[in-house]
Amino acid sequence: MKVSKAQAAEHREGIVDAAARLYREKGLGGVGVAEITRDAGLTHGGLYRHFASKDALAREACLRAFDWTITPLEGLDTAGADDDPASRLRALVHAYLSENHRDDPGEGCPAAALATDAARAGPEMSEVFAQGVERNIQRFMEVVQGEEPSKRAQTIVTLSSMVGALLLARATAAGNPALSEEILATLREQLAPLGGE
Template sequence: MKVSKSQAAEHRAGIVESAARLYREKGLSGVGVAEITRDAGLTHGGLYRHFESKDALAREACLRAFEWTITPLDGLELDSDAPSTTKLQAMVHSYLSASHRDHPGEGCPAAALATDAARAGPEMSEVFAQGVERNIQRFMRMLEGEPVEKRAQTMVLLSSMVGALALARATAAGNPALSEEILRTLRERLVTGAQD
């Protein structure tokens, strides 16, 4: 059955959206084409009408994943009257929340896929670097100061948050108290340290 161009575009977008979520939930090698297409409501064979390979899909899904949003962070980005300390505190608390820890498919791909991206080769590394740079630029808007200092501060914050979230996820099932302690400690230290 032939589909219209708009239906084909919808199918492609659905595949990318499903892949972006499933890759963050299960890792790049933890999900197959059949599961992605089934999640998107399509058949397995349909994927290759839209993508030249599974790797091409993974790269596009990774780019899409970096469009993630976390509230109230995104509302504060638009509120230029909010003090930078309020924006920073909201960013850190939203990122290092139990909800973000427990729902990787809806969250930051840096914490969910950094190790996978490093192992996936130079093309995926390039895509991942674009996404990380997008996050750096996005988070820099939350801070005050000179651009060079804001960029350095953002890299420290983002790297600390990604590492803390990855550790909190890795320990959540085996030692929930430790997982919570990691999130709580980093929330407190990052906000306090950034204000000093």
């Protein structure tokens, strides 16, 4: 059956969206083409009409995953924080380092979900991943710090600490839930105490 250009474009978008979510949930090596296409509601063979290879899909899905943004996060409570960078920072840090975000990698931060895989996947994936990380740095600076170039180093420290804490919290959640929660709580308090600074 012939598919219209609009339907083909919709199928392609569905594949990329499914791959972006599944790769964050299971890692680049943890999901196959059949699972991705099934999740997108298509047949296995349909993938190769849209992508030259699984690697090409992985790169595009990684880039799509970075459409997720640390700013703003779903349900972020920034009421009254619009003019206060410390309040915006607290809201972002506390939402990012939450049990909900820890437990839902498929809908969360691609940096925390895909960093190790991207490092091992070769220079093309590393380039795509770097583009996504740079976008997150820029977004975070604009929302929390303003556009002062001097704040870039602090932004990198904060984001790196958040991503690292989320990685450790996810890695320990099943084996030692109390430690996982302690990691999240400790970093929330260190990076953005509720009582302010």
